[in-house]
Amino acid sequence: MLPESPFYQNSLQTLQQSPLCKGLNRKLLEDMMQLFTRRCWGKGTRLSEQQSKSYFHIILHGRLKLTRMHPETGRAITLWLIGPGDGYDIISLLDGEEHDIMPVVLDEVETLTTRADIARKWITDHPEFNRCFLPYIGEQMRRLEDLSTNLALHDTITRLARLILQYVDLKKNSPPTNKYPVHLINDFSHETLACMVGSVRTVINRHLQQLKKDGIVDFHRGHLTVKNLEQLALQAGQFLHRKQLDKK
Amino acid sequence: MLPESPFYQNSLQTLQQSPLCKGLNRKLLEDMMQLFTRRCWGKGTRLSEQQSKSYFHIILHGRLKLTRMHPETGRAITLWLIGPGDGYDIISLLDGEEHDIMPVVLDEVETLTTRADIARKWITDHPEFNRCFLPYIGEQMRRLEDLSTNLALHDTITRLARLILQYVDLKKNSPPTNKYPVHLINDFSHETLACMVGSVRTVINRHLQQLKKDGIVDFHRGHLTVKNLEQLALQAGQFLHRKQLDKK
DNA sequence: GGAGTTCTGTAACCTGGGTAGCAGAATCCG
DNA sequence: CGGATTCTGCTACCCAGGTTACAGAACTCC
Known part of the structure; x- marks a missing residue:
């Protein structure tokens, strides 16, 4: 060029x-x-x-x-x-x-x-x-x-949480809604998300509904955002290393 | 040096x-x-x-x-x-x-x-x-x-077959026994093999027993050999690409 | 605007594989 | 050589997740 x-x-x-x-x-x-x-x-x-x-x-x-x-x-x-x-x-x-x-x-x-x-x-x-x-x-x-x-080692909801965590934008908090935007995968269908974690659409939907009910994520068609980053990280098992001694 | x-x-x-x-x-x-x-x-x-x-x-x-x-x-x-x-x-x-x-x-x-x-x-x-x-x-x-x-895509016995196939020696056929030697993993315990395919010991044992019953492999402690290479490849799904048209 | 397509939500059912447990065989090492 | 350890074989039970099916919502495109 x-x-x-x-x-x-x-x-x-x-x-x-x-x-x-x-x-x-x-x-x-x-x-x-x-x-x-x-x-x-x-x-x-x-x-x-x-x-x-x-x-x-x-x-x-x-x-x-x-x-x-x-x-x-x-x-x-x-x-x-x-x-x-x-x-x-x-x-x-x-x-x-x-x-x-x-x-x-x-x-x-x-x-x-x-x-x-x-x-x-x-x-x-x-x-x-x-x-x-x-x-x-x-x-x-x-x-x-x-x-x-x-x-090999983690169940599907953990894998899903890890996937979302990988693409969440930590630094930017959308002012009107106080949610964390997700980039690159924010508009993926449940089926496409499923293929990224080695699962199938209905299972991903099941887990996303659960995460939504828990107030961790929010989504509608083509739009995925994170509401509670700390909880998401917990679901992803990312803080377990630090908190291993505090095991429930 | x-x-x-x-x-x-x-x-x-x-x-x-x-x-x-x-x-x-x-x-x-x-x-x-x-x-x-x-x-x-x-x-x-x-x-x-x-x-x-x-x-x-x-x-x-x-x-x-x-x-x-x-x-x-x-x-x-x-x-x-x-x-x-x-x-x-x-x-x-x-x-x-x-x-x-x-x-x-x-x-x-x-x-x-x-x-x-x-x-x-x-x-x-x-x-x-x-x-x-x-x-x-x-x-x-x-x-x-x-x-x-x-x-992500294959069940455990397929993964096991693929693992063995990866390490089987195709060219050398031990003359007295007509078996194919396996290198690098031939002396692994079932637990160690399990970790290589993301499973657990008892499941690997279950599948190995099946493969043994089917005459595909032979093993005793610390010794794994392949008896039927073609069948092993079938179990590994390796010939499926060629035989897709012959699907049963 | 409406037909067609894609996506989401949900439920019922099934199963591969994992956990837990026990016993015997084989190997190791002092 | 014998005790300790590791490995193998096997069983019963349970469940996460996958398949199938159906319905409604949302989107696309002519």
Whole structure:
């Protein structure tokens, strides 16, 4: 992407905020920008497998999820929710192999896109990039670890609470309602939330109703907010480490 | 490690076989060897958290598992089984942060060990290493993905079959018994196997007995072998993709 | 504006898998 | 070698969560 492009400044700014690039020097960023072209995908766009293997994208705007489905039952698990600042497909970028997973474009998505082999070469030619790249990969691996841990060790309502807690905005309290907004997943259907915690719609609805009754969350179609952050964290078992000695 | 060390040749050879280093040129390997010193841990050694954050190890011999435990129930999930040729701790190497997981030394372990910051610097100074390093990380991420997928979408006996299939030796058929040997997990207790698939001992025993009755596996204490590889793969649902059209 | 679609809410029923318990076999170690 | 420990085998019982079904609310789009 050339500096003359009308999207250049905005793209560069998003890149600077991305964990993939935060803190890198300006010159390196500008060099990196030259790799990319801007792409847009409409909601529901089918991405071919070529997209995941042969290209590497950094999301500027919008969301996509990467999902796996059981061939017989149709049950699904979302392994990745990719939003602004995230790289896609990281795994294929790393090893050059196809990624056995289904991408779903959730919104209008705007990307910076380049060929994967070009990105790999650039990474090798610019080892300074390791400074952000390797920690970013570390973080992605930690997310996968947490998903496996939650699936193996925690019940569904705990997993749901943890999911919401992951995406709640701690710092902003909407003034008129005193609720904590939720980002990235705030407009998800119960079925989509279910796929993120390895469950099914009716179970998620059951638990959400319970959380609503307990005054912890509030929701109506396409709108999820948190009313009681402390209680949510309790449900998520996040404070148990501190309070283990106070076990009831 | 200096070339004069009595362990040098053997260590170098293991390194050459490791997916972390396979195919790298000899000179780079030798340069890398200079980073490391040899360490040994007895079975059951407690590794401090310093070990995972401040040091990076390549396993030459022996096994360790990385496990997480539910604080209340005591239930556990093994996220990593680390054997010869594997790096430990990869995640801390990537991002320099502590890894919230418990290492368990399963055997006498022999490692090549260096400080993590030194390893990170070496990686940055030798971008040729990306050729093996990045695909290795990609493979580790794929393993985590598969674990999450299995936990979310498959029942316990399927997960068990998949686990065994992952570690069965396809190429070698023990001549006197015509069984397929299993490596790395062949001597695990039922409880340890259970932790690898996110279940509990009695359930694993129940399923193993079933697999034994079906003539798929054979086992007695500390010894697990596969008798019918095709049936095991069926149980693992691995051929379902091909046979979907033949659905009963 | 209305038909069609998607989402939410709820209930009944079933089951895979987990807990708890006990006993015997195998292994370890002093 | 024998006591202690670990592992395996098995059973009874219970329940979280999944499937199925139905109805109403909300949203979309022509």
